[in-house]
Amino acid sequence: MIDRTRVAAFTLCLAVLASPCISHAQSERGASDRIGGYVFDALILRPASFAQLIVGSVVLVVAYPLSLASGDKQTVLETCTLDPFEDTFRRSLGDF
Numbered sequence: 001m002i003d004r005t006r007v008a009a010f011t012l013c014l015a016v017l018a019s020p021c022i023s024h025a026q027s028e029r030g031a032s033d034r035i036g037g038y039v040f041d042a043l044i045l046r047p048a049s050f051a052q053l054i055v056g057s058v059v060l061v062v063a064y065p066l067s068l069a070s071g072d073k074q075t076v077l078e079t080c081t082l083d084p085f086e087d088t089f090r091r092s093l094g095d096f
Contacts, residue, residue: 038094047096049087056080 060080067076 017061034094041094041096046088049084053081053084053088056084 060076062078063076064073066072074077
């Protein structure tokens with residue numbers, strides 16, 4: 001019969017020897033996470049930012065005359081159109 005202490009010692013040795021492999025696998029996984037981030041950005045976030053730009057442009061038509069009266073036109077312009085434009089067209093892919 002196999003002694004339990006030998007099995008435990010063997011398992012502990014395997015765990016110690018496998019730890020560099022696990023660490024290397026986790027660092028390699030970071031590269032695939034970046035690729036997943038690029039795909040998520042290109043397929044989900046960019047179209048959502050573009051939709052936000054379109055909706056913001058429609059809201060700007062209503063809100064801009066009101067902002068002229070209050071004197072806060074730059075904030076409304078940035079919030080409705082400039083920020084979504086930056087997110088859609090000028091931001092680097094995967095930088096969210």
